[in-house]
Amino acid sequence: MVILIVLIYAVIVLADPYGLLKQGMKRDFYVCSALCLISFSIAFALGMKWRIPSPSPLIVSWVKLLF
Template sequence: MPIYIVLIYAVIVLFDPYGLLKQGNKRDFYVCSVLCLVSFSLAFALSMHWEIPSPSPLIVHVVKMLF
């Protein structure tokens, strides 16, 4: 399963951000690249059956601090 994830993301990385860079949208290219890296990391961790901690307690704590 991890091999499929790597292959799928390789295809996505080759086609998706390349058009942004070709058009001269460097900022959009960097944002797209960072989001793709985060997405790839999560997908790879899930395919390897690694435990991913829930961000819910941290989000609840930050919201409680705001109010």
Template sequence: MAVIVVMIYFFVVLLDPYGLLKQGMKRDFYVCSTLCLFSFCIAFALAMKWQLPSPSPLIVSWISKLF
């Protein structure tokens, strides 16, 4: 399963952000690359069946502090 995730992200990284860099949109390229790296880390961890902490308690505490 992890091999499939790596292959899919390999093709996405080759096709998606390259056009931004080619057009001179460096800031957009860096944001896209950072988000792609972050989503790859999460997808790879889920494919390896690693336990990821839930962000729900953190979100609930932020909302309760806001109100």
């Protein structure tokens, strides 16, 4: 499963952000690369069956601070 995740992300990274860099859109390339890295990290952790903490308590506390 992990090998499949790595292969799929390798194809995505080679196909998607390269066009942005080729067109001279450096800022968009960096944002796309950062989001892809975050997405890959989460997918890899789920593939390895690692426990990922839920962001719900943090979001609930922020909403309570707003109201």
